[in-house]
Amino acid sequence: MSGADSSRVIRLGDNIDTDIVIPTQYMTLPSVREMARYAFSPIWPDFAEFVRPGDIIVAGRNFGSGSSREQAPEIIKELGIRCVVAVSFSRLFYRNALNNGLLVIESSALPPLVDTGSRVAVDLDRCVFEVEDGQDGQDGQEGQEGQEGQEGAGQEGAPPREIPFGSIPHELMNMVAEGGLVAYWSRVNAEASGIAS
Amino acid sequence: MKGPIALGMTITEKLLARAAGVPHARPGEILTVDVSWCMTNDATTHISIDMFNARLKERGIHAPERTVFVIDHNVPSESPTTTATQNKMRAFAREHGIPLHDGEGVCHQLILEEYAKPGDVVFGADSHTLTAGAVGAFAAGVGSTDFVAAMVTGQTWVMVPPTIRIDVEGTLPEGVFAKDVVLHMIGDLGADGATYKAIEWGGPGVQALNTEQRATLVNMGVEAGAKSSVVEPDEETLRYLREKRGADVDTGELLASDPDCVYERRLTYDLSTLEPVVAYPHNVDNIAPVTAYEGTAVTTGFVGSCNSGRIEDLRIAAGVLRGRKVLPEVKLIVAPASKSVYMQALKEGLMDVFLESGAMVVNSNCSVCFGNQGAIGEGDVLISTGTRNFPGRSGSQKGEIFLASPATVAATCVGGYITDPREFV
Structure with a gap:
């Protein structure tokens, strides 16, 4: 992942447990691709349609708590999500994510600054988030169609805010x-x- | 033992330093450690077997005799699909010479009874693996990938956790048990209060508890997010190991925290001040006195699980049920945590007490705590000695789960509503 490209944020709350990421009833589906259609469905029924490859999830405390099931990070990766940023992770999810090639970053500074639709670049070389200003979540759950024109619009010249994270x-x-x-x-x-x- | 142990470390830091062959371990360091035992069960082993067969077969298994397969989540199998998954595990264990426990008990109980010893490092593909900390081992849950890597290489990476020390003083009042103590602790730390961290239980209040009770304290550390949870091994640990494995058992290395070690945080409990509690729906850190929910009607009770299905727990439940009847409208299910617990309960006449009371005794397995037996339906209320009360954990997402001690569960099933067990003991 290069630090140059910005990603659309999908903002989630605290205590997103593994039963929210993939409810138990869908774990017997034959492939991760099929399970991914139901990702986050208990809190966001059409999440799988909303998400676009390259998005990042930004969440609150205790992301991935509960079970040791590896389907949880696999499904997030399957949806094309580049990384998950959260105030904190359950340690089982954290390890499972890295072990399955899903990047996870702890930050208490970024989540309060962004909403769904915000744009953030993740610069892994310098270990900073670059937050583009002027986003107010207009690409949120309610307004998910016809948003193609808004990406990166209107804020040229405004320097992004830099939020460091741990290496x-x-x-x-x-x-x-x-x-x-x-x-x-x-x-x-x-x-x-x-x-x- | 690879190198000298330096001073100023917690027991957890010493356990990891020892397994990494380095003199010192400090929180935040990432170490590669030798794994004493790798454990996995029928809930996820098929994923690990597929990974192994697809990409790591040539590498082989580092130490089959230090790998343990346990079939405990769906026993006896309820469907041809489950049987096929378990058969894959059986065949793999046979092919590679891996010890297999097939229906002999809950994996964490078997690791405690037969494998883990003081000084060991245990990794298991199950979130409650930390149970083995009750005999002074470092024990942590991992996912299927980490399990496979540990099985193949005999090693894994681990970040040394900072330690939360829990000092325990005093003795438990009548009607209050180890389960109440650990629920108090989770309520105080919160569901993520120990994330990435180690918990260390100590002090005279813990030294006075037996290994079964210590296991109840250690096992639910993961419900506060902990990586591991440990009790310093002592004479009681040696007694337990000799009782389970014979007088000439290898008792490992009894490590202890140094007086000048650094704890991130300390909590103190005076056991004599505690009262019976429940974790009310739908989070484990929702802790309230039993008296706050007294009178709430229940439909199902469960005594069992890796947290509270040991002989000690069965004695507590039987103590309440002796000479009493479970309300006919309530279904009380008892699942001894292992075959040896089951046989001991038979010898002590506890099974007679359960059966005469109207309780249903099932085989040793995860049972109601995993939802594979006695699944609750919409509108049902379960009171359980299990580990979690998330919606859907034990059946319908539209049912409710209260967690409590074996005494509270038993007392509640007599009247059919949540009951303070202190009236019964």
């Missing part, structure tokens, strides 16, 4: 970039010609 260890970033732990290990194994270290 992510290099090895973990590599793992995320390669699609997760199993993919990473497969490559490392292949390079080591299958010799156990």
Whole structure:
């Protein structure tokens, strides 16, 4: 992910538990793609239609609490969401996300500044969010059609606000970039010609 | 033991430093640790097996004898689909020489009875894995990917957590039990109050508890978000291990926190001041005195789970039910946490008490706490010794779940409404 492109924000609240990300009744569907149609449906029934590849989720406290199920981060990744930013994560979700190649970033500073429809660039090299000014959530749940014209409009020249976040260890970033732990290990194994270290 | 232990560390820091072969561990550091035990159960193992077969087969399994497969979530199987999933697990365990426990009890109870020892590092593909902290091990839940990586490499990465120390003084009053203590703690910390952190239980109040009671305290740490939860091992730990595994058992290494270690936060409880509580719907940190909900009608009761299905819990419930009847309109289900708990309860005559009272005794499994037995329907109210009260956890999303001690559950099932157990003991 390059830091240059901004993403549309989808803003969610506190305590988004794994039963909200993927309700238990859909976990037996044969593929993650099919499960993804029901992502977040308990709080946002048409979420899967609303989301566009490249969006980012920004949420409050305790994102991903509850079960250790890996379908939760897999579905978010399947929907094309670039990363999840939250005030805090459940530790099981945090690990499962990184292990499945979904970038997750903790920040208490960003969530209060953005709404659904805000635009934020995630600069991983400098570890800063660049928040574009002048967004007021007009691309929210109620106004989801006919919004193509508004992207990045009207605010040229206004410098983005920079919000720093904690750096992510290099090895973990590599793992995320390669699609997760199993993919990473497969490559490392292949390079080591299958010799156990 | 790979290196000397430096001073000024909590037990959790020592456990991780030891497993990483480094002299020191500080909160925030990421360490690669050797895993003593990797555990997984039938809720998610098929995902791990698929990953292994697709991409990691050539690598093999690091130590099959240190990997433990448990079939405990849907036992006996309720459908051909479940059976097929479990058969995959059975075949994989057979092929690779992995110990398999098939219907012998809840995975965390089996790890406690047969595997984990002081000084060990346990990773399990289940959120309540931290239960093994009751015998002085570092134990944490992971997802299927982390499980597979640990099974294949024998190692995993872990960020050293800061520790919240819980000092416990005094003795429990009549009618108040370990379950009430841990619910008080979750109410005070909140559902995310210990996220990423380790919890350490200590003080004379904990030293006076047996290992079964300590497991109840440790197990629900994840309901406050904790990575791990631990009790410093002591004479009681050795007694428990010898009772379960024989006199010549390997008792591991008994570590303790240094007097000059650093805690992020400290909480103190005087057990003698506590009262029976419930976690009311639909969050585990909704804690209120039982008296605040007294009179609320219930339709179902459950005594069991990795939190409260041990012999100690069955004794408490049977103590209330002896000579009494469960209200005919209420269905009380009892699931001993393991076969050995079941057999002990038989020996002590507890099963007679349950059956004579009108309770239903089922096999050792996750049962009502996972919703695979005794699922509640719309409008039902369940009072349970289980781990979570989220909507839909034990059946219908339109039912309600209260969590409480075995005594409160038993007393409630006698009258059919939420009841303060202190009237019964």
